[in-house]
Amino acid sequence: MKTMNVVLCGLGGQGILFMTKILSQAALRKGHDVLGAETHGMAQRGGSVVSHLRLGNARGSLVEAGAAQVLLALEESEGYRNLPFLAPGGALFANTSSPAFPREEIRGYLAEKKILCRGVPATSIATAMGASLSSNLALLGYYSAFAQDPFNPDDLRETIAEISPDRFRDANLTVFDAGFQRAGEEKKD
Numbered sequence: 001m002k003t004m005n006v007v008l009c010g011l012g013g014q015g016i017l018f019m020t021k022i023l024s025q026a027a028l029r030k031g032h033d034v035l036g037a038e039t040h041g042m043a044q045r046g047g048s049v050v051s052h053l054r055l056g057n058a059r060g061s062l063v064e065a066g067a068a069q070v071l072l073a074l075e076e077s078e079g080y081r082n083l084p085f086l087a088p089g090g091a092l093f094a095n096t097s098s099p100a101f102p103r104e105e106i107r108g109y110l111a112e113k114k115i116l117c118r119g120v121p122a123t124s125i126a127t128a129m130g131a132s133l134s135s136n137l138a139l140l141g142y143y144s145a146f147a148q149d150p151f152n153p154d155d156l157r158e159t160i161a162e163i164s165p166d167r168f169r170d171a172n173l174t175v176f177d178a179g180f181q182r183a184g185e186e187k188k189d
Contacts, residue, residue, distance in 0.1 A: 003056040005063040007085040010074030010095075011046045015136030019072065020051040022140060023151060026159040027055050030150035037061035048078060055150070072143060074122070074136055080106060088113045093143045095122035095135050118146070120182055126175050134175040141179025145187070153180050 006023065010016045020036060027034050035054045052063045065084045069091070073079025076096040080103070086092065092115060094101065101119035102110060110117060122138035131137075137160070144153040157176060164172045 003054060003058050004070075005058075005068040005085075005087075006053040006055075006070045006072065007063050007068045007082055008051040008053070008072045008074075009078040009082045010049055010136075011078065012049050013046065014049070014074040015134070016049045016051050016074060019074075019136045019140055020053055021163060022156060022159050023053055025163055026155045027053075027150045029159065030155065032056060032150055033058070035061040048081070050082060070143075070147075072139060074139060076101065076119070083109070083115070086113065086115055089115070091116040091118070091146070093139060093146075094119050095139050097121040097124060118142075120179065122179060125178050125182060129171070129175045129178050131171045131175050134172060137172050137175040138179035138182075141176035141181075142183045143179075144176075145180050145183030 008016050008019055017038060024034050024036055032055045035058045036052060038051045052061060054061060054063060063085055067087050068085040069087060071079060071082055071086050071092045073092065073094040076094050076098060079092055079094040096119040102117045120139060120142040122135040125138040126132055126134040140156060144151060144156045157173065160172050160176055161169060
């Protein structure tokens with residue numbers, strides 16, 4: 001496998017590290033080499049959290065600027081802040097309810113770099129499922145509908161079932177499925 005680089009970002013308490021664990025475990029189960037690193041700002045106070053995930057023949061755990069194929073952002077502004085990690089032709093998946101996503105002022109940059117942007121109201125989806133703190137799983141479910149091996153929906157769902165604490169397993173899967181279904185609805189349009 002060619003090296004695949006994923007950057008995940010958001011604010012402390014949004015579940016960036018749990019998302020990273022799910023992606024890492026899914027890749028490991030498929031036999032991929034995995035390296036990862038997290039950077040924490042004021043995570044306990046809602047500060048920035050960024051996680052780097054590298055699959056394949058990676059020499060270091062940090063993703064270099066301009067090298068990530070995927071950026072998963074649990075907060076829209078954090079997604080914009082971390083855009084420099086995306087490689088030309090990469091994809092940004094962001095938790096946002098903004099009808100103006102992506103912002104007008106960055107559309108030129110996105111077009112120049114051929115970056116695909118997809119926004120989903122992951123917080124609203126999770127809240128509607130009775131799990132308002134699980135926007136990370138709604139975003140992951142949404143992303144999985146567009147992802148490639150080893151992050152296909154079945155593998156991620158199986159990994160979530162395996163690593164979720166018993167008391168959260170059903171809710172986690174419900175929210176993941178709702179995010180996945182949202183992507184399916186968009187694909188039909």
